[in-house]
Amino acid sequence: MKFNIIYVDDEEKDRDLFTLRFNEFCKDKFNISAFKPPKTREEYESEIKPQETDLFLIDLDLSIPEEESRKRSIFDGLSLAMELSNNRPGVPIILFTREEIINRRNPSKQALAIIDETLYKGKLFVEGTKNLDVLYNFVQGFKLLRDCKEKNIKSLLSLLNDPNPDINRDDLNISSSLFNLDYWEVSDVASWIRRVLLSYPGILFDSIFCATLLGITKDEFLSKDIQIFFMDAKYTGIFAEGIFVDNEDTERWWKSKIIEIVIDIIAELGTSPTPIKKNFPNSLEQKIGREIQRSKCNSSNISPADTVCFIKKEPVSYQNSLSYYPDSRPSVMEEARVSYKAIQETDRVNLNLIDETDRELIPKIRKMKE
């Protein structure tokens, strides 16, 4: 399936460049049409608004005047996005700009909430990234949501391919508390899937969380002979290609399904399933006949580790980590924690995001010897 893109940019050079690139790299996936920013409301009404499209790519800075008339657009990227989100609900809008422009303009969070994603001009076509696949998956996801006839929990669950809808329904309900699951809007639900469900570990787990849950290392979890067991747990629903990030795992697994599979494996060997972290690696060793590396706390020798350090993305024990509040994740999600190691070996931990009582420990943690 081929999707249409409407691309609005004030710079002719970029309009030409990216039209060329889209046609060069992914002609089979996208049909791109580039537009100058509308100078007047009439121009907007007649040229941009009526376009049948699956995606709007909007440059943030639209301040360069049109060459012939020397007139500037009445919009900037965000106001144009606002207009479009009202007029064309359900069609995703991506702010397509340069990293430095965002840094310089520093738009507010509320302003950015209007748009569905930010994409840097310099990064989209970088070799060796999956960004174009992600973009396709992104547009496809919105299309699936728009095409959904009944916008209720049932249709949503089927779009998510949830293998355990009964188990997960409550959690999903809680984590999506801001909108009505039985009568949802495309943009709300898309935002929730991408920014909550796929972003925070809890209902879905990324590889390091899965591995830690199972008491083994991430490498072991991702090894072929172990992955075989968890095929059914993998998230394959909409937006499965995840989010636009560099060098980060985009694969997710349903936590409930992982546990279900693990219990079966342990039970098969007649052992008590809990604690999973201890018993699963043993059972697995028996089952596949090789030694398996256990997960280990990055800040002590404790094994298996309890959770994952938010800063270092490494397993850590509760004992050697502190609660951390970097975002507003729903309570059904895993709590964020920072390891002592991160506190000792980086300056990236923002001490203000640690509980006040824990903050007093920082000097002592820093002075600990290895």
Next chain:
Amino acid sequence: MNNVEELRQLFEKLNLPKDLHNDRSVLTLLVLLNLKKDSPWEKAERNLLGIQEIIEKIKAFYNVDYATGSRESIRRETINLFIEHSIIEKNPDEPTRAPRSPKTNYGVTKDFLNLMKSFGKTEWDKKLVNFKDKIVSEFNQSEQGYVNFQTDSAILIELGEKLVTNSSIALAELVKNSYDADATKAIIRMRGISKKGGTIIIEDDGTGMNYSAFIDGWMRIASRIKKEEPYSILYSRKTSGEKGIGRFACRKLARKLELETVSQNVHGVKEKLTAYFNWEAFEEGTSVDAIDIYYKKEVTSEDTPTYTIITLKDVKDSWNEQSISQMQKELLELITPKTFEEEIKHNKETESEEVYDPGFEVSFDIPEYPKQETFLTDDFFKNAWAKISGCINETGDANLKLEVIKPYLNKFEKSHKVSKKFEFIKNVDFIFYIFVLNPEFFINSEWNRRKTGTLLKIKGGIKVYGDKFRIFGYGIEGDDWLKIDADRAKSRSGVNKELKIYREKGDRPGLRLFTNNVLYGHVKFVLNDNMGLNIASDRERLIENESYDELKYFVRLGIDFATVLYSKEVDEKIQLKEEKEEAERKAQEEAKRKAQEETERKVQDLLDQATKIRNEAKDLGKKTTLKRRKIEDERRMLEIAKQKLEEVKASDNEIKQVVTSISRLLKEERIAIQEEEKAQEVAQKLIDDADTLQKQSYEYKFQLEKERKEDVEREKEIIEEIFRREYALLRALASTGNSILLFQHEMRILNDTIRDLVINYKQMLNMIQPLEKHIYLMSLDSYLQRAEIIGVFAEFLGLAVGSRSIHEVDEWLILPIVKAIVNPFTYEFDRRGVELIISIDKRLRVPQKMYRAELFSIIYNLVSNAYKFVHQEQIQKIMIKAFEGEHGLHIQVLDTGKGLEKSRWEDVFKAFVTDSDPNTIFGTGMGLGLKIVKDIALAYNGNAQFVDPPENWKTCVDILFPYNSNKEGNMNEI
């Protein structure tokens, strides 16, 4: 067939050269015959046309356009060839017309006209044969004999205005002629030259020119006279102008030249010669010897002095004040100035002993611009710091000598034998004066510093003279032939290595290199001995070759020699001044201390004295009181006894005795009371005295306190001033910080853009050949690598001045900061073979909360210093270490550089003291780095110092940050 074709066929029949068979030639001839395309041949007539008219006629008759620019080819390639074949003649109406006259015209010859008129008629064939015979016989006449080179007048242009492009040099060539004629003065008079068409007269009192000299010399181009007679007759002056181009050079100046000269011939008869030259007659295409020059020779009275007057009339260009002043300056310096006595000495060796050359002066008479440039007077040179002379002798050995004229500190003379043996040049001398534009040099002199400076700016520099005459291009304003200004500007630290022996350790004389505008002098060489030193024919430069290089080397060595000696003087003077100031300061402090001690002693004395007096007073009072009391007691006892006696009714006598005693005692008592009162009075007075003394001592003490307080205040003020200055610097740096943030921002965008570009071009490269593609891909990759470095730099700047770095205090980790600092330089370090070792535990933090920018600044400064130290060494190693010691955290940076003497360990922490060499990565230090490092360390109660480096290392800087006093508990408590 039309006229054009018919004429072309005729050309073939006449066997005219192929070069003439073109349209241009045919059409030219047709218009000269006044024929249009279809006019019958019998209508032909002779049309006299200039070349421009030919072009216009062709356009009118045949509608063919020749650009005005093709005039020359019509003239050379058509007309001239026709002339050679007797088809066309020049100026048939006035054959004697001046060459290049605007009236010049061309017409067909009568024979050709006749021939053409008969075209197509019965007589044609016969006429054609006749004409053909005629032109063949004229053109191919068989003959033999001798031919001469023809000298086209264009040679004069080549010799004159083309060779000499500068008006002053043109005049100079004439003035040289005066010198060669043993003149003692030459006067240059100029009239009406503020506009074109003026007159210039060069007048001298030389020996003049007789008829034979005029014919064999003046009238002969490239005359050998001067070559054969290298010395002048009267004063044996070495003659100049070997090519004798002076008179032609004047063509540049004026259109006409008149020569008037009186000389004495061999028979002792005075002969006056006049001649007139109209240069306009010598136009290109004419033969030089074809043009007549009018002259007149007559005998004059015997008492007429000899002289030469050359009058240049109808001057081509106008002169303004600036060009006049420039010309005067250059002519005044044309001949080595008299100021250099060595010059005269040198002359004496070559002169015959009887005739002493009275010298040669040039003066000016220019009423329109009366301002005269003058020679520098001797007084001027009395203000120089030193005179330096150098000479390369016959065998190529060279010596330098410096004599101090006006001491900066010491008056001395120093000679130096140059180690290099000169291969290509010999008999070269230079003398120059070095000025130090320091006011104290100009006390009691009519020259003040500013005047000298201005003059030096205009006239300074080192000029070059070949034999006696100036080679103009050197030592003029803006010329830096010795590259001294350039080296000074670059702060090149080195002077010639062979002068090392005169240097003090640690001084950097290169920084004091004299610039052109404090030097005045010349270098002079004998042309005959230095065949390699060729004067370019424009008379402005020497041709650059090995000889020239040696000349440059020699003079520059002289300047370096002076520089080294001067630098030593300056250093010594500074040191003396410092020592003197230090001694004065110490003496002052000592005197003050003594005065204060004296005062303190006085205060104590006064207090002691007061106490003593008080005690005395007390004693005195006590004594008299006791005495009085004793008497009083005695008296009372007697009164009681008297009472008792009266009670027992003792005898009167007895009572009387007692009464007598009592009255005696009463008397004594009265005296005692008086004594007591008196003593009290004295005591009071003594006490008053003591009080005064005490008061006085208090005053002294107060004074002393006040003085001490003032001292403290003064010190405080000084410290405040230092703070103010540091704040000013910080403010400046803070603004730089902002611009760096902008810069960082720009760099990030640039980085982005570069990546973008690379993607584009890689895409484009897919379309070209694999081999080329590989090359381009490689260059793209290196471009990308640079872009990454830019990216790292942007991060680096962010860390240095970013908001977290200057607003947030923390006990920062050291390792990430060190890595961020060295990262941008690893590429350069690798390339230059600098080995960098980092030995820092990844958990090590600074023990106190500080700004990251401070830590950054410390490490950056130390690493950049270390790099500056090692970058010219063979082994280039830098180590950055951090560890916890007994008293605190140590950060150390070690290097294998040139090392630093222990005596300077303290010094280099002072502001603006620098010991590092400038280099391409970190640039030249301002000498602030280590001061900053130390200040930051001190601000945290720490220290920065050099310590003895471990084996195999040359320098080690140690920074100490003491542990925070409120010790944190042990981790086991958690």
